[in-house]
Amino acid sequence: MWHYTEGVQNWDPIWPKHAIRILPGPSSMWFDALGRRLPQPFLPGYDTLGTLRYLRTTPDIAPYDHSWFILTQKIIKKEFALSGSEQNPDITSGERKSFVRQRLLNKNAPDPVEAFKKHGADFVVADHLEDLVAKMNALTDEALLDPAGIRRQIEARDLQLANPFSKDAQIQGIRNARKSLSDRLGRTAAPHRILDPDAGPLIGVKLHILTRKTLGGIQTDLSSRAIGLDGQPIPGLYAAGEVAGFGGGGVHGYNALEGTFLGGCIFSGRAAGRALAAAPRT
Numbered sequence: 001m002w003h004y005t006e007g008v009q010n011w012d013p014i015w016p017k018h019a020i021r022i023l024p025g026p027s028s029m030w031f032d033a034l035g036r037r038l039p040q041p042f043l044p045g046y047d048t049l050g051t052l053r054y055l056r057t058t059p060d061i062a063p064y065d066h067s068w069f070i071l072t073q074k075i076i077k078k079e080f081a082l083s084g085s086e087q088n089p090d091i092t093s094g095e096r097k098s099f100v101r102q103r104l105l106n107k108n109a110p111d112p113v114e115a116f117k118k119h120g121a122d123f124v125v126a127d128h129l130e131d132l133v134a135k136m137n138a139l140t141d142e143a144l145l146d147p148a149g150i151r152r153q154i155e156a157r158d159l160q161l162a163n164p165f166s167k168d169a170q171i172q173g174i175r176n177a178r179k180s181l182s183d184r185l186g187r188t189a190a191p192h193r194i195l196d197p198d199a200g201p202l203i204g205v206k207l208h209i210l211t212r213k214t215l216g217g218i219q220t221d222l223s224s225r226a227i228g229l230d231g232q233p234i235p236g237l238y239a240a241g242e243v244a245g246f247g248g249g250g251v252h253g254y255n256a257l258e259g260t261f262l263g264g265c266i267f268s269g270r271a272a273g274r275a276l277a278a279a280p281r282t
Contacts, residue, residue, distance in 0.1 A: 005051050005067065006044075007210025011119040019210045020087065020116070025079025026173045027189050028071040028205075029157060033064035035145040037153045040169035044069070052209070064144075067207045068136060070154065074199040076117065077109045078189040083212075087112045122206040129154070129195065129202060136204040158193040213242075220244045224272035238276055240268040 006022040024044035031037055032055065042051040056062055071079075081087075089112070108114050117123045124135035130147045137143035160168040166175075177188040192199045218226050218239040225233035226244075242261065 002213040004210045007208040008122040021083040023081040027075045028069040031068040032061045069205040072199040075189045080113045124204045132202045223275035238272040240272040241265040
């Protein structure tokens with residue numbers, strides 16, 4: 001199964017428990033359930049599986065199935081995208097004017113993102129950090145976040161912006177991302193202090209573990225024949241594509257994603273077709 005760490009509840013679901021994944025840029029500050037900034041390399045958009053492992057196996061935070069983004073309006077405007085074609089009409093329409101209007105010229109975030117900020121159960125907005133943390137604590141069964149501790153960590157990060165040779169890994173990542181013209185124009189906000197009032201309001205987002213895909217499930221042999229509970233091929237039954245883990249699973253490693261799916265599906269489909277063609281007729 002493939003899990004993501006940036007899931008939010010869908011305020012307008014298409015099916016029951018339909019969640020949405022945030023596709024983040026590099027600038028949001030990421031905190032665990034106890035209010036501690038995640039260490040590198042567990043930064044937004046970096047190492048999904050590593051961050052998942054960190055959040056679910058670190059002993060004192062493993063009991064909690066959530067983490068937090070803290071960001072500004074300036075960041076959400078430029079860096080937040082949402083998984084699902086219905087959440088990105090300016091991209092899926094193929095109209096360049098729509099993309100430029102929504103992503104570059106709009107004072108707000110793209111319309112679907114603003115809708116989540118306004119209606120989403122996991123989004124809170126405030127002008128002052130202490131008010132923001134109070135709203136974040138209201139979304140959990142117990143108040144786990146210390147506003148003074150959160151402020152210390154954000155101020156320490158903000159101070160790094162004054163140093164052109166900052167040793168803060170996230171600040172370095174933001175500056176590196178903006179060396180790309182496309183990222184600078186449409187994906188990465190200009191570096192700024194999180195606590196800069198001109199960049200506000202402040203936004204807190206409660207993040208959940210989201211299961212996006214199931215890869216595999218049916219065991220096959222190298223001829224794509226489905227294997228039964230007795231370890232033997234089931235006569236006449238073949239499995240190919242995602243349901244079979246691409247004919248054995250792991251064919252592209254544990255970090256394979258959408259860009260690798262088609263080749264595996266074609267390969268396992270070819271194996272199944274050849275095996276079926278060569279099978280004796282009964």
